Amino acid sequence: MRRFSFLLVLMLVAVQSWAAGRDTYTVIISLDGLRWDYLDTYDVPFMDIMARQGVKAVMQPSFPSKTFPNHYTLATGLTPDHHGIIANIFWDREKGVEYSLKDKVTRADGSYYGGDPIWLTAKHQGVKTATVFWVGSDVTINDEHPTYWLDYQTESEKMGFEGRIDEIIRLLSLPEEERPHLVMGYFEEPDRSGHNYGPLNSMTRRAVENLDRLLSKLWSRIQLLPFADKVNLIVTGDHGMASVDPKRFVDIDDVLPKRWYDRCCNDYPTLIYASAPQYIDSIYNALQGVDHIRAWKKGEVPDYLGYGTNKNMGDVIVLPDVGWLFADKPSKKQRGSHGFDHTAADMQVGFRAVGPDFKVGYEKQDRFRNVCIYPLLCHLLGVSPSPNDGSLDEVADLLR
Ligand code: AMP
Ligand code: ZN
Ligand code: ZN
Secondary structure, three states: OHHHHHHHHHHHHHHHHHHOOOOOEEEEEEEOOOEOOHHHHOOOHHHHHHHHHOEEEEEEOOOOOOHHHHHHHHHHOOOHHHHOOOOOEEEEOOOOEEEEOOOOOOOOOHHHOOOOOHHHHHHHOOOOEEEEOOOOOOOOEOOEOOOEOOOHHHHHHHHHHHHHHHHHHHHHOOOOOOOOOEEEEEEOOOHHHHHHHOOOOHHHHHHHHHHHHHHHHHHHHHHOOOOHHHEEEEEEOOOOOEEOOOOOEEEHHHHOOHHHEEEEEEOOOEEEEEOOOHHHHHHHHHHOOOOOEEEEEOOOOOHHHOOOOOOOOOOEEEEEOOOOEEEOOOOOOOOEEOOOOOOOHHHOEEEEEEOOOEOOOEEOOOOEEHHHHHHHHHHHHOOOOOOOOOOHHHOHHHEO
C-alpha cells in the first residue's frame, strides 16, 4: 500500500510538471494594431528570427476588433460579449452612464470587467504576475490587481517605450521568490501611426520597424539573465488596421432622426440605444438597404460575430463594411481604422513566439482565435484556467 501511495505521488508530480511550465517565465507583448501582414511586408529582422527559432501564426481577434474589448479578451479568454467590455464606448442604461476608454471614472470601474483575467487566475494559484500596462490591469477587479502593475494614465507616457523594456527587465531581475512568472507589456504603436497615416504608409512601416528593434533589445537583454533558457517571449496584438478615407462615409444624420435614439456610441460597431421601444423597429428598418453598412437588432446578430447578448448592448448594432465609416462627421485626419468584421483579412493579427515551450521553425497554417491566448498562458504557467471561450487544443500544435 505504501509503495502504491509513493508511486501515486510520483505520478502526480510527473503529471504536474508536464502540465506546468512553472519553472519557465513568459513575457507577452501586445503591439496595438499589429496587422498580420506588417510582419511579412515590413523589415522586421527580429520577428523573422522569432519565426525561425520559434513559431509564426496569424491570430483572429474577437468582435469587435477594438482595443479594450480585445485586450481584455486576451486576458480572460472570454469574448467581449461575455466579459462585458463590449466596445471602447458603450452606454449602461441601468446606471445611466457611458463607459468609455477615455473616461477615467468608468474605465476604472471594475464592475464592467467580467471574467477572471490571467493575472488573477495565476496569482490565486501562487504564481506572481506583472503588467507593464495592459487594458484592465490598472483597474481594481474583484478587489485585486496583478502582483506588480502600473497605471496607464499617469505612467505610460513618462515611461516611454524604452522605459517599458527597462521595466520588464527589472521585473525579471527580481530575486527568485519575488520574480513574476508572467510579464505582460503593452505598446500603443503601430495603432497610432496606423490611424494617422494608414496601414500602408511609410510612417506606419517606420513604427513597426522601430518596435522590432526595441523587441530585439529586449530579447538580447533577456539572454543575459542566468535563466534565459527558461524565458518564453510572445509578440502579438489586439487587432489589425484597414485603410479608410473620409470619402467612404455614411452619414448617420442622413439616415436616422436624432429623436429616435438616446445614445449612439460610435466607435465601431455603432451601438444605438433607442429613445423608446417603438423606435427600435424604426431605426432597424431605416438602416436596411443602406449601402456599405449592415445593421441588426440585438439578439439577431449573426452567430459568427458572437455578439449581441450582453446586457449593455445597443438595441441596434451597425457595422460598416471594411474601410467604410458610419458617423455624424467624418474624421478628416484618420487614414486607418478598425472595429470591423473580425474575420476580415485586414483585422487579423501577427503572432510570433519563441522560447523553451515553443516549437522551433514552425508556421501554423490556420489562424487561431484570440480567446485561446488565455488557456495557452494558463498552460505555460501551469495553472488551471477559469471558464473561458478558448481552447488549448486550437494552439497546442505551437507547443513542443
Ligand atoms: P483604439 O485604437 O481606439 O481602439 O484605442 C487605442 C488607444 O487605447 C491607444 O491609443 C491607447 O492610448 C489607449 N489605451 C490603451 N491601454 C489603455 C489603458 N490601460 N488605459 C487607457 N487607455 C489605454
Ligand atoms: Zn488597439
Ligand atoms: Zn486603434
